[in-house]
Amino acid sequence: MQKPLLVTDFLDRARRYYGDCEAVVGTDGGRYTYDELGTRADGFSAALxxxxxxxxxxxxVLDPNTHYHLEAAYGTFQIGGIHTPLNYRLxxxxxxxxxxxxDVSVVYADHEYAEKIDTIRDDVPTETxxxxxxSESNTEGKWHEFDDIVAQSTEYSRPSMSEDEIVTINYTSGTTGDPKGVCRTHRTETLHxxxxxxxxxxxxGDVYLWTLPMFHVNGWGHIYAITGLGGKHVCTRGIDAEWIFDTIRSENVSYLCAAPTVLNILMDRYDSEGGVKTTGxxxxxxxxxxxxPPEATIRTVEEEFGWDLLHVYGATETGPLITTSDVDRRLDDSDNRFGLKKKQGIGYLGTEVTVVDETGERVPWDGESIGEIVVRGNQVMDRYWKKPEQTETAFSDRIDGYYHMGDLAVVDENGFIEIQDRKKDIIISGGENISSIELEDTLFSHDAVSDVAVIPVPSEEWGESPKAFVVPVTANPQTSNVSESELIEHCKGMLAGYKIPxxxxxxxxxxxTATGKIQKYELRESEWEGEERMVGEG
Structure with missing residues (x-):
C-alpha cells in the first residue's frame, strides 16, 4: 500500500490524538490547544x-517565531498553497x-515588519x-487584521494533493547572486x-523553545515534527538570554535549537551571573x-549547563539536516568526545553523504584528503524556482545525481565528516549567510572605491564577520578621500544590518594571480593565523 506523504498530516494527527493538549505558548501570553491551533489554521485557510x-x-509569511506563523503556514498548506517564509532581517x-x-499572491507580515512590505507594495505583484x-504596524496601505479574518469562518475545501507537489519555497541568502528559491515538496518535507x-x-513529551527562526527552512522542519508528534511549541520574538533561561525553567523546556552565536549569548549570561539554573x-x-562550535563551547554546554548538545549540519537545499555527530557508540569509546562532537559527523538515516575529489572520486577515510561534500537523500530539494541551469549545476558539478554542498572537508577513519574550508566565498555570521560578492558590489558603487575584496574574519561574538579590503581611488590609503565610517554608512543604506562589514x-x-584574479586565500591566511582552520563558528 502507498499513502501520499503530505505535510497536512502533521497537524491532522495532532488534532486527532492531542486535541485537548496544550500546543502553543504564544508570545502574547496566550495558550492554545491543538484543537484551537487547528481552528485558527482553518480560519486562515477559509480567509485565503x-x-x-x-x-x-x-x-x-514574514514573522518572528509567533503562533501566527504556525497558523499561516498550516492554513496555507491546507488549501494547497505554497508557503513562502521570509527572513525578517532583510x-x-x-x-x-x-x-x-x-509571484506571491498574499503576504502575512507581523506588525513589527509590515512597514517594510508597505513601502514596496506598489512594486510587487502581491495584492493582499x-x-x-x-494599529502597531505603522502602515498606510490597506491591510487585513489576522485575528479578524480567521474568526469569520472555518469552512474551506481541501483539494487533492500529491506528495511530489511543491509545498514551500525557501529563499537562500543570495550568496552567489540573486536569492534562489529552494523548492521543497510534501515528500521532502515529510521525510526530513x-x-x-x-x-x-x-x-x-517535548516542550520545544523556538530560538531558531521559523523562516530557516521551516525551522529545520520543526514546524512539522513538533506538531505531528504532539509536542508543545513555546514561541519567542527574539533572543534574550535571561528570558530564555527563565522560560526553560518555568515551561520545563526539554529541547531547543541554538546556533553557536546563541550558545555564546547564553554562556555570557551564565558567566555574568556566576551560574544560573539552566533546566526546569x-x-x-x-x-x-x-x-x-569550539570544543570549549560544547564542554560548557554539556558539563556546566548539563545539556546534551547535538551538532548537526546541512543547507537550505538539503532540508536542511543531513549529518549528526551525536553518535554515542563512537563518542563513548573515545578519549576525545568533545573533539568528535564538533565534527559534522555521519549521514542521517536514508541519506548518502560523501566527500569527493575534483574528479568525482570518493576521498579515502584518512582525515587528510580534502574534497567537496555531496549528498543525495529524500530530504534534498526538488529544484530551484525558475532556475533550471543553477539546478543542473548543483546536482552535476563533480558527480551526477548528488547535491553539491560547496564545503570542503575530510573524512576520518570512522566516517565522520569534518569541514576544512569553503568552496565559495560565503561568510556565515551568526548563522546567517552573507555574500562577499554582494558586499563587494555595494562598496564598488561608492565613487571613492577603486578595488575591493571581502573575506570572513574571526569574531568571538558571531563566529566570523565580514571584513573589506578597499583600494581607494587615490591608490594610497594615507590620502583616501573616504573614511571607514562613510563606507559603512553607505552600506547601511543598501544592505540588511547583518551584512554590513x-x-x-x-x-x-x-x-x-597572474591572470588578475584576487587571491582571497592570501588575505584569509593573514587574518586567520593561529586559528584551527579558515572557517568560523557562525
Missing part, C-alpha cells in the same frame, strides 16, 4: 479562499525581489496584505521531519548547526 487564493499560489528591496520572483496588529524526529529524539524539571538537549582596511593593492 475568500481572497481568491488557489492551489499552487504562493503565500508569503531590507525592503530584498522583499521586493522575492515577492516578484515567486495581512498583519496581526494594524521524520529523520529529524528520529535523530533529535523528539516525542510528545526536564533534562534539556540542544541542537546546533553550521560551522562547528564590521571592519574596513584601506590598502594600496589587492593580491592577484
Amino acid at each position: 479562499r475568500r481572497m481568491g487564493v488557489e492551489k499552487g499560489d504562493r503565500v508569503a 531590507i525592503a528591496e530584498d522583499y521586493e525581489y522575492i515577492l516578484s520572483d515567486a 496584505f495581512i498583519t496581526n496588529d494594524i 521531519a521524520q529523520y529529524v524526529s528520529i535523530h533529535q529524539q523528539i516525542s510528545d 524539571d526536564a533534562p534539556v538537549r540542544a541542537a546546533t548547526a553550521g560551522a562547528a 564590521r571592519e574596513i582596511e584601506f590598502v594600496n593593492e589587492l593580491p592577484r
Whole structure:
C-alpha cells in the first residue's frame, strides 16, 4: 500500500490524538490547544479562499517565531498553497525581489515588519496584505487584521494533493547572486521531519523553545515534527538570554535549537551571573548547526549547563539536516568526545553523504584528503524556482545525481565528516549567510572605491564577520578621500544590518594571480593565523 506523504498530516494527527493538549505558548501570553491551533489554521485557510487564493499560489509569511506563523503556514498548506517564509532581517528591496520572483499572491507580515512590505507594495505583484496588529504596524496601505479574518469562518475545501507537489519555497541568502528559491515538496518535507524526529529524539513529551527562526527552512522542519508528534511549541520574538533561561525553567523546556552565536549569548549570561539554573524539571538537549562550535563551547554546554548538545549540519537545499555527530557508540569509546562532537559527523538515516575529489572520486577515510561534500537523500530539494541551469549545476558539478554542498572537508577513519574550508566565498555570521560578492558590489558603487575584496574574519561574538579590503581611488590609503565610517554608512543604506562589514582596511593593492584574479586565500591566511582552520563558528 502507498499513502501520499503530505505535510497536512502533521497537524491532522495532532488534532486527532492531542486535541485537548496544550500546543502553543504564544508570545502574547496566550495558550492554545491543538484543537484551537487547528481552528485558527482553518480560519486562515477559509480567509485565503475568500481572497481568491488557489492551489499552487504562493503565500508569503514574514514573522518572528509567533503562533501566527504556525497558523499561516498550516492554513496555507491546507488549501494547497505554497508557503513562502521570509527572513525578517532583510531590507525592503530584498522583499521586493522575492515577492516578484515567486509571484506571491498574499503576504502575512507581523506588525513589527509590515512597514517594510508597505513601502514596496506598489512594486510587487502581491495584492493582499495581512498583519496581526494594524494599529502597531505603522502602515498606510490597506491591510487585513489576522485575528479578524480567521474568526469569520472555518469552512474551506481541501483539494487533492500529491506528495511530489511543491509545498514551500525557501529563499537562500543570495550568496552567489540573486536569492534562489529552494523548492521543497510534501515528500521532502515529510521525510526530513521524520529523520529529524528520529535523530533529535523528539516525542510528545517535548516542550520545544523556538530560538531558531521559523523562516530557516521551516525551522529545520520543526514546524512539522513538533506538531505531528504532539509536542508543545513555546514561541519567542527574539533572543534574550535571561528570558530564555527563565522560560526553560518555568515551561520545563526539554529541547531547543541554538546556533553557536546563541550558545555564546547564553554562556555570557551564565558567566555574568556566576551560574544560573539552566533546566526546569526536564533534562534539556540542544541542537546546533553550521560551522562547528569550539570544543570549549560544547564542554560548557554539556558539563556546566548539563545539556546534551547535538551538532548537526546541512543547507537550505538539503532540508536542511543531513549529518549528526551525536553518535554515542563512537563518542563513548573515545578519549576525545568533545573533539568528535564538533565534527559534522555521519549521514542521517536514508541519506548518502560523501566527500569527493575534483574528479568525482570518493576521498579515502584518512582525515587528510580534502574534497567537496555531496549528498543525495529524500530530504534534498526538488529544484530551484525558475532556475533550471543553477539546478543542473548543483546536482552535476563533480558527480551526477548528488547535491553539491560547496564545503570542503575530510573524512576520518570512522566516517565522520569534518569541514576544512569553503568552496565559495560565503561568510556565515551568526548563522546567517552573507555574500562577499554582494558586499563587494555595494562598496564598488561608492565613487571613492577603486578595488575591493571581502573575506570572513574571526569574531568571538558571531563566529566570523565580514571584513573589506578597499583600494581607494587615490591608490594610497594615507590620502583616501573616504573614511571607514562613510563606507559603512553607505552600506547601511543598501544592505540588511547583518551584512554590513564590521571592519574596513584601506590598502594600496589587492593580491592577484597572474591572470588578475584576487587571491582571497592570501588575505584569509593573514587574518586567520593561529586559528584551527579558515572557517568560523557562525
